[in-house]
Amino acid sequence: MSKQFFYFSLLILTTLKGVSQQKPIQFITLDPGHFHAALVQNKNYDNVESIVNVYAPAGQDLQDHLKRIESYNTRAKNPTHWQENVYQGNDYLEKMLAEKKGNVLVIAGNNKKKTEYILKSAQAGINILADKPMCIDSKGYQQLIQAFEAAKKNNVLLYDIMTERSEITTVLQKEISQIPQIFGTLQNGTPENPSIIKESVHHFYKYVSGSPLKRPTWFMDVSQQGEGIVDVTTHLVDLVQWAAFPNVVLSTKDVQLTSAKRWPTTMTLNQFSVITSQNHFPDFLKKDLKNDTTLNIYANGEINYKLRGVNTKVRVLWNYSTPEGGDTHYSIMKGSKANIEIRQGKAEKFIPQLYIQTDKVSDADLLKAFDALQKKYPGISLIKQEKEWLVEIPDNYRTGHEAHFGEVMERFLDYKAKNQLPAWEVPNMLVKYYTTTKALELAKKK
Template sequence: MKRQILYTVLANLLFIYPAMTQTNYNPVEKYRILTLEPGHFHAALVMKESNPQIDTTCYLYAPDNAATQQYLDFIKNFNTRKQNPTSWNTVWYKVKDYLEQIWNQPKGSILVLAGNNRTKTAWISEAVNRGYAVLADKPMAIDPEGFAKLELAITTAKNKGQLVYDIMTERYEILNILQRLLMQQKDLFGELEKGSPDNPSIVKESLHHYYKLVAGVPLKRTEWQYDPKQAGSGLVDVTTHLVDQVQWTCFPEQVLNYNSDVQPIRARLWPTAISLPQYSASTGAARFPDFLDTYRKGDSILIPSNGEMVYALKGVHVRIKVEWNYESTIGAGDTHYSLIRGTGCELVIRQAPTDRFGASLYVEPVKGKTLNEEKLIAAIKEIQRVYPDIRFKKDGNGWKILVPDHYRAGHEAHFVKVTEQFLRYLKAGRMPDWEWSFLLSKYFITTQSLVIAKP
């Protein structure tokens, strides 16, 4: 058992994956970054650190607007910071025909997409047809029609040997990694419970905020980010991360078939009220745009940004819930909750005021049972082979996993890890079949949940 677990841990770190699908991306001297209409700050975060495989001259195709300027400001801050500055040289195409110019680039071009989700799926398809690699922010599809287009693009990409990859940063959060590794310790965790629609064995919840600081400065959101027709509703946006976490944590490296492995059960949407002063502080706009008239009620807009879905994956019942507030209480920020129930114990990530609003991972006994501490000691020893400073302490009826700060890289650093993994796939000229299946399964789940939620 120990040898098996250690191999799994090392495989996670070294990215040794079986069943790889060949791509046409043999290594080139330098990859070229192309960024198209960066309407979201995530477009800049994938370039927070330099990489020797990427040309320092990067290419921006975008109109001259506030979102583009925010992207350029991020790049400038990366270049001028005191510690480990980057050296990006941005060539900006802002003429009217930039959408025509971007599709005529040389081999080794990487298209980065993090903007308006209404056009994203079409641009992914165009990039695949042009032979580019695609690194795209979530979501890649925001409705069933978009999913159908994405499925065709992914099928084409696999057949042509192109690479399409979305930015799943939560795979690099240390608590998520530890929860995944503890699940694989069968003497401790046992088997994953199946649960039921009303008592799912996997629960993931997150709380987010429209107004917050990013890289130390207030985030200015583009106006389309408040429009479900352009950004996506509460069932198809941030939920993508949580659906991916279920697959990545509970069914690691398993090829999924959404037609046979996924069973949508129920879903719902509800609104967040945003006043005009709040909207103005978030976007810089003096009034609500006409495209939000559908959501206006008095002096506020009611955006269906909150969503909850219940579904079964390979017979295991899952509940996912995402909520949006305008602004967090001081010091709190975004929050995350994750419960995975096994026959031997429950693994819970939660945030509490006693943790100064920081998340912690807990190992707790199954209701009505006791947990053998010796099994936890053995499990932690295995994990310490890779993360030697991990410890635990008694906490109520269970144990709290103690994670030193040097393992907590922070959300923005996770984008660098995603970029590095993407480049590994490019250099290897291949991508695992399970990655392709994860793409299709998660966007099928989110878009079908939207169908169920609509009256």
């Protein structure tokens, strides 16, 4: 072998090695007003550049975001290695669209502006991972339709952050509902006795990443954050579709609204100051003040509807804080043979637990049918209680809400590598936001 050939071969191998080590994904963060923008960077990812280009107006929202990223970089256990390259200016959106320094855009912030961000970014040919909700009213829903059309035209992905699909109890509830030997078939129920009920309780004052969460002042303005009926209920409506009709392409014709209602959570100036560090209500909140002292926030909502004939109720509640526990989730799916229920109350020590309630399936048949699920999820088991079975779930499956953001990002990066979402995702996202925005219209008529 000649020296020339040897050095030429070495050069080729070195070049190929460099290509294989390149990280093709680079994040862009746009106007990160919500802490969810930071949570997707709570871990490192393979094949993702450490440099993240951030575009935002100058202000406290941006500073709080950068502090959260820095806390991940400097923590003792599993530190991240993000380098935030920040552009501050009132033309942040135009600057981001012009420069396009990255190929995965993360949007989590003020929901009044979010749908416009999504639409313009999709038109610019950028892949988008957006926090929920992607729209908060019917006008925004029409923009969202345009955004999905633009994403399809430009061959990019548009996806929302549905963390609750990563919660192990909801995963197993869905799995068990697909085992006819245990669950039977999903019942249609009635408006008075729905077959699916999902309720989520949240708190304005809580801890995130080990510290008290500081809320931006606009978070309490439903014209910017969105009412509860179009915000957190997005998760609940998504779970109904995902669990009851897995991998099925739905349409708006499958949705029949029965009723909807909304009501406020009250907040004093002192409470407002604790979570925002501001000693007065800003002018944009004065429209929501009662007696000039108490803030009325329409954060609570309930939607009763039929999805392909299945009567469903979703309900979201917001309290200021809780003396014990934290945010909680309740869910029940009613089958012809069994009910599958998630409870997260004081009896469960505020840890979500999954139960199977049946008197139509023998113990032997139940255990036999459950065996296949145990093989898929090693370590889970059934414990017989007085009137139900507890699904015992090992701690290794309980990754926690904050970790779920990383799990959603992993799924999105996998879709990005394939440059394709599952066929049902886009139509079902549109059905989801149709349901929430139409429910808001209905609730406001009362």
